[in-house]
Amino acid sequence: DVKVTQSSRYLVKRTGEKVFLECVQDMDHENMFWYRQDPGLGLRLIYFSYDVKMKEKGDIPEGYSVSREKKERFSLILESASTNQTSMYLCASSLFGVADTQYFGPGTRLTVL
Amino acid sequence: GNSVTQMEGPVTLSEEAFLTINCTYTATGYPSLFWYVQYPGEGLQLLLKATKADDKGSNKGFEATYRKETTSFHLEKGSVQVSDSAVYFCALSDDQAGTALIFGKGTTLSVSS
Numbered sequence: 023d024v025k026v027t028q029s030s031r032y033l034v035k036r037t038g039e040k041v042f043l044e045c046v047q048d049m050d051h052e053n054m055f056w057y058r059q060d061p062g063l064g065l066r067l068i069y070f071s072y073d074v075k076m077k078e079k080g081d082i083p084e085g086y087s088v089s090r091e092k093k094e095r096f097s098l099i100l101e102s103a104s105t106n107q108t109s110m111y112l113c114a115s116s117l118f119g120v121a122d123t124q125y126f127g128p129g130t131r132l133t134v135l
Numbered sequence: 136g137n138s139v140t141q142m143e144g145p146v147t148l149s150e151e152a153f154l155t156i157n158c159t160y161t162a163t164g165y166p167s168l169f170w171y172v173q174y175p176g177e178g179l180q181l182l183l184k185a186t187k188a189d190d191k192g193s194n195k196g197f198e199a200t201y202r203k204e205t206t207s208f209h210l211e212k213g214s215v216q217v218s219d220s221a222v223y224f225c226a227l228s229d230d231q232a233g234t235a236l237i238f239g240k241g242t243t244l245s246v247s248s
Contacts (some may be wrong), residue, residue, distance in 0.1 A: 026178075055235060064224070064240035065179075080235070112178055120235045121228035123169070126178035 025049070026112050026127035032135070034133045035082055040077065041100040043130050045113030053120050056080075056094035059110040071096055103134045137162045141225045141239035148215055148246050156210040156242045158199075158225035166209040166227040168192075168201050169236065173222040182210075192193070220246045 029044035045054065055070040057080075063075050067080030069088040077088050085107060089097045096115075100107055114124040142157040143242030145237040160166065167186045171179040188203035197212045208225060 062240065064233055065238045067235055070235055114179075121167070123184060124179075124236055126171075126180070128176075128178045 024126050026113055027117055028127040028130050029127060031132050032131050034135065036102050036135055037104060039103050041103050041132065043098040045096045045098070045110055045127055046094050047115040047125070048064045048094065049115070049117070049125075050093065051115035051117045051125075052093075052120070053116045053122070054090065055114040055116075055124060056086075056096065056098045057112045057114065058082070059112055065112065068098065070120060105134050106133060137160050137166065137227060137229055137237050139225050139227055139237055139239040141242055144243040146242060146244045148244070150217055150246055151214045151247050153235070154210070154212040154215045154219075154225055154244065156244070158208045158210065158239060160206050160208065160244065161198050162227060162229055164229045165228045168199070170197070170208070171224040171226060175221070179224060181221055206207070215244070215246045215247050217248050220244055226231040
């Protein structure tokens with residue numbers, strides 16, 4: 023079974039803090055994704071990566087950056103957290119291309135105070 | 136561009152009732168279609184998929200048929216259980232467009248005993 027793990031289930035940060043959300047997958051998948059999920063808005067793609075050190079902007083990249091130094095790990099960075107970044111963050115991975123079936127982690131619920 | 140529209144919830148049913156969650160799509164190419172399920176407090180899990188017209192995906196008693204003529208992929212189950220209470224997401228992928236999965240906004244299902 024594919025396993026996608028995220029570093030925290032719940033996180034509380036203060037406005038202006040730098041926040042790191044970590045995601046690790048154990049199935050040698052090429053592609054990794056970061057989404058945020060908000061009530062009434064569904065899932066919105068922030069960034070994705072199709073190879074180590076490669077990244078592409080999704081639909082809502084503003085205020086976020088990402089890092090992929092190793093194939094199995096994809097980090098989402100909030101350079102200066104703001105209250106409107108309070109959300110559920112979901113990481114996913116896929117094997118055969120960015121349009122292939124995605125496998126999701128359990129999510130990190132981030133609250134920015 | 137590509138898009139997915141699914142019926143708004145919440146959908147509230149009694150145990151053993153018949154379930155339909157509507158999903159229609161717009162795509163320029165030949166997409167694959169997916170249903171994902173998100174149980175409370177968890178990430179998304181793939182429920183079923185179909186990769187070409189007239190394919191039927193099925194899993195755990197759920198079914199959906201890829202209808203190209205009506206651009207639909209409605210989710211059905213003959214007899215729902217309390218444990219089916221979750222949020223259901225319809226999604227499409229378009230290999231030719233080279234984009235990541237596009238998700239609908241999700242439909243919340245609540246089943247009572």
